[in-house]
Amino acid sequence: MSAASRRRPSGAAQPPVVGVVLAAGAATRFGGGKAVARFQGERLVDRAVATLTAGGCDRVLVVVGALDVGAVHHAILVLNPDWTTGMGSSLHAGLFAARDAAAVVVTLVDQPLIGAAAVKRLIAAWRDGAPIAVATYDGRRAHPVLFGREAVADVLPTLTGDAGARAFLAERTDVVAVDCTDTGRPDDVDTVEALRRLSP
Known part of the structure; x- marks a missing residue:
């Protein structure tokens, strides 16, 4: 099959591309409440939703746990x-809720320097035929990660407890790496001090 024949059509009649923000962790090292912590005047959860929306996601889901994040606009x-039980169960919840989407873009709530351009590049790679696309920064895999519909069905049974998709992605030979080095940074914010030190 040629690359051209694998390209997916775009348009309003197609199933949506859904963004998923994982925001259900306990954030113990942060002291709790990480999703609603503010960076540059914006809550981390709102920033993640805005990034996915600006990147081209038609709908965004935010996976939450015990923390009451309040209203999250456009999500x-x-x-x-x-x-x-861990991130694996949150990824399962998000992907299961989005299982009818054409593709799902997953990101973490505590990576505020991820750029919308990275999301756009993953979606473009998927439209060009990539069943799974992973953002890379200086050659290292990170977030966001895009799963096409078929890949969502494949990965769901492997997600239990704290077992995320890393092993699944390592075994797949059809993962397309998308260089996003110039679009932002995948810095994790694990502590309040780390958030204070973070700068674009």
């Missing part, structure tokens, strides 16, 4: 009742 909250 739908998805409760992960098993959030204490």
Whole structure:
């Protein structure tokens, strides 16, 4: 099959591309409440939603746990009742809620320097035929990660407890690496001090 024949059509009649923000962790090192912490005057959860929306996602889901994040504009909250078991269960909750999407773009709530351009590049790679696309920064895989519909069905049974998609992605030979080095940085914010020190 040629690259041209694998390209996916775009348009309003197509199933949506859905963004998923993982925001259900306990954030113990942060002291809790990480999703609603502010960076440059904006809550981290709102910033992540805005990034996915600006990047081309038609709808955004935010996976939450015990923390009450309040209203999140332009997003739908998805409760992960098993959030204490780890990120794998949150990824499962988000992907399951978006399982009818054409593709799902996953990002983390605590990486505020991820850029909308990275999301756009992953979606472009998927439209060009990539079943799975992963952003890379200086050659290293990070977020966001895009799963096409078929890949969502494949990865869901592998997600249990704290086991995320890393092993699944490592075994797949059809993962397309998309260089996003110039679009932002995938810095994790694990502590309040780390958030204070963070700068674009």
